[in-house]
Amino acid sequence: MIPVTLLWVLPLVFVILVSIRSFNDIASNGLGSWPASFTLSAFRTAWVGGNIAGALRNSVIVTICTVIAVLFLASLAAFALSRYRIPFGRGILLIMLAGNLLPPQILLIPVAKICELLGIYDTLFALVVVQVGFGMGFFTFVLYGFMRSLPQEMFEAAKIDGAGDLRIYATIVVPLCRPALAALAALESTWVFNDLLWALTVLRTDVKFPITAALLNLQGGYTTSWNVVAAGALIAAVPTTIVFFAFQKHFVSGLLVGANK
Amino acid sequence: MSAADVGTQSSAVSPPGPPVVRPRSRFGRRPVTRRVPAGVWLLLIVPLLVELAWVFWPAFNSFQLSFTKWSGVGVAEPVGLKNYQTLLSDPIFHTAIQNNVIWIIAFGGLSVVIGLALAVALNQPRRGVGIYRSAIYLPMVFSLAVTGLFWRVLYQPDGPINAVLAAIGIDTGQHQWLADPNTALAAILIAAIWRQAGYIMVLYLAGLKGCDPSLEEAAAVDGATWWQRFRYIVFPQLRNVNTVIFAVTVIDSLRTFDIVWTMTRGGPYNSTQLLSTYMYQVGFTQVNLGYGSAIAVVIFLLAIAFIITYLVRATREE
Numbered sequence: 001m002i003p004v005t006l007l008w009v010l011p012l013v014f015v016i017l018v019s020i021r022s023f024n025d026i027a028s029n030g031l032g033s034w035p036a037s038f039t040l041s042a043f044r045t046a047w048v049g050g051n052i053a054g055a056l057r058n059s060v061i062v063t064i065c066t067v068i069a070v071l072f073l074a075s076l077a078a079f080a081l082s083r084y085r086i087p088f089g090r091g092i093l094l095i096m097l098a099g100n101l102l103p104p105q106i107l108l109i110p111v112a113k114i115c116e117l118l119g120i121y122d123t124l125f126a127l128v129v130v131q132v133g134f135g136m137g138f139f140t141f142v143l144y145g146f147m148r149s150l151p152q153e154m155f156e157a158a159k160i161d162g163a164g165d166l167r168i169y170a171t172i173v174v175p176l177c178r179p180a181l182a183a184l185a186a187l188e189s190t191w192v193f194n195d196l197l198w199a200l201t202v203l204r205t206d207v208k209f210p211i212t213a214a215l216l217n218l219q220g221g222y223t224t225s226w227n228v229v230a231a232g233a234l235i236a237a238v239p240t241t242i243v244f245f246a247f248q249k250h251f252v253s254g255l256l257v258g259a260n261k
Numbered sequence: 262m263s264a265a266d267v268g269t270q271s272s273a274v275s276p277p278g279p280p281v282v283r284p285r286s287r288f289g290r291r292p293v294t295r296r297v298p299a300g301v302w303l304l305l306i307v308p309l310l311v312e313l314a315w316v317f318w319p320a321f322n323s324f325q326l327s328f329t330k331w332s333g334v335g336v337a338e339p340v341g342l343k344n345y346q347t348l349l350s351d352p353i354f355h356t357a358i359q360n361n362v363i364w365i366i367a368f369g370g371l372s373v374v375i376g377l378a379l380a381v382a383l384n385q386p387r388r389g390v391g392i393y394r395s396a397i398y399l400p401m402v403f404s405l406a407v408t409g410l411f412w413r414v415l416y417q418p419d420g421p422i423n424a425v426l427a428a429i430g431i432d433t434g435q436h437q438w439l440a441d442p443n444t445a446l447a448a449i450l451i452a453a454i455w456r457q458a459g460y461i462m463v464l465y466l467a468g469l470k471g472c473d474p475s476l477e478e479a480a481a482v483d484g485a486t487w488w489q490r491f492r493y494i495v496f497p498q499l500r501n502v503n504t505v506i507f508a509v510t511v512i513d514s515l516r517t518f519d520i521v522w523t524m525t526r527g528g529p530y531n532s533t534q535l536l537s538t539y540m541y542q543v544g545f546t547q548v549n550l551g552y553g554s555a556i557a558v559v560i561f562l563l564a565i566a567f568i569i570t571y572l573v574r575a576t577r578e579e
Binding site: 001004008009011012014015017018023030031032033073074076077078079080081084085086090092094096097098099100101102103104105106107108109112113114128130132133134136137140141164165166169182187190191194195196197200201212213214216219224229230232233236237240241243244245251252 | 300313320379396399405406413537
């Protein structure tokens with residue numbers, strides 16, 4: 001297995017090797033040669049000159065807001081659908097899930113227009129709202145499945161003790177759903193952080209770009225400085241890599257609830 | 262801690278309620294509340310409205326727009342089916358459809374074959390198996406934009422790929438992988454598969470865990486070869502995973518945008534144009550909103566059968 005694994009890691013190693021070389025080294029020895037220099041100046045250039053620092057901040061803001069909002073709203077919907085006899089509840093659930101499976105292309109043009117109409121075009125708020133709406137169906141569906149598996153007796157007991165609906169949600173359902181919520185949060189945070197298409201659709205101003213869109217600009221601005229492009233891309237890969245290694249278990253189980261229900 | 266543990270605990274602690282209170286409810290598996298309280302309706306309606314406003318309403322609008330000619334200002338001019346007629350004779354659209362078919366087959370096929378092979382190889386417990394899995398899975402957490410940029414660097418004429426090829430004796434003459442219309446699409450596909458294979462591997466690993474090992478052992482005792490055991494015992498048990506992977510791959514392929522946009526923007530000479538990139542270009546670069554919407558509708562129509570497959574499976578699992 002070692003050769004295969006190496007093959008997998010090699011592209012990443014090469015990119016790291018490019019990112020730590022100086023511009024002169026690359027210009028005189030070629031991009032493919034072994035490093036003859038070691039400098040972190042490419043990272044500095046990307047961070048400051050390419051405005052990766054600001055873009056990273058935008059990405060983090062959008063990711064945190066989206067994950068909290070979508071999981072909160074989806075858990076409410078899943079709670080209502082799973083614990084009460086909503087007429088056509090199953091139909092509603094499937095339609096919500098179907099919305100998440102739609103190709104985003106069919107939403108792009110109207111979404112841009114709606115944002116303009118509402119006066120939120122070119123704001124981070126628009127990016128959050130769009131992603132919350134688009135993710136809703138999937139998370140409602142997954143949380144619905146999880147909440148249905150919770151033992152009915154606890155709800156009975158809580159009811160008998162006089163707990164209201166909201167109280168049951170807050171003190172019983174949410175704490176019990178913590179493992180599912182953690183898995184979904186890990187999953188959604190990488191999805192939102194990695195998104196490019198929605199950002200290109202609702203944002204126009206460079207300083208508001210999340211990191212993915214900023215990388216495209218970086219590539220346009222430093223066309224021949226491959227060390228800067230490599231450094232920028234590596235910086236953009238760090239947060240999701242941290243999330244992955246920190247929440248590896250959650251992350252994989254999140255993927256499985258996602259695709260392997 | 263599992264939900265079940267907590268459940269037994271709390272029902273053990275709290276005494277059973279007086280039987281007069283909804284006596285039947287305690288045995289029902291279905292949710293028991295007959296009348297849905299108004300507050301609960303609100304819990305459902307708010308998220309539902311958000312999705313309606315940001316998903317279903319825009320989708321409906323795209324259908325409407327696809328029958329118009331509109332540059333975004335003023336009133337959209339109704340043109341009937343003209344956009345769809347134009348599509349039929351649009352050479353770039355034909356290229357995009359063709360590329361999308363190639364993409365689905367190559368991206369889906371290769372990532373499934375590689376992912377399954379890796380899963381089978383890494384399913385046995387052995388030293389370092391977790392490290393191998395993580396290393397192969399790692400690219401999946403990079404965004405497609407990051408992946409695209411990584412490989413743009415690698416594919417440069419004087420870059421690492423040509424250097425490695427030269428080192429093992431293949432002289433490509435500093436081939437411009439991404440600037441040559443003959444190799445650009447394949448080059449992007451390799452980058453995309455590099456990222457996808459680990460994901461497929463994780464799905465298959467989960468599927469393999471669900472297989473009954475005694476069946477395979479019995480077959481081994483009866484003298485079945487490794488390949489026979491895999492082909493006739495293990496693989497049939499992966500049917501459910503296969504269905505999911507198939508649907509997910511097709512839906513993803515029709516959505517693919519970021520990696521192509523980062524690496525080539527559909528060029529050179531539209532040779533890497535996919536339906537999604539062409540749609541974006543027409544809609545947002547050329548601001549031809551009616552025509553762009555028509556392409557989006559085509560993507561939707563192609564995706565719908567697979568969306569339904571996925572939904573049917575999702576309901577059956579319930």
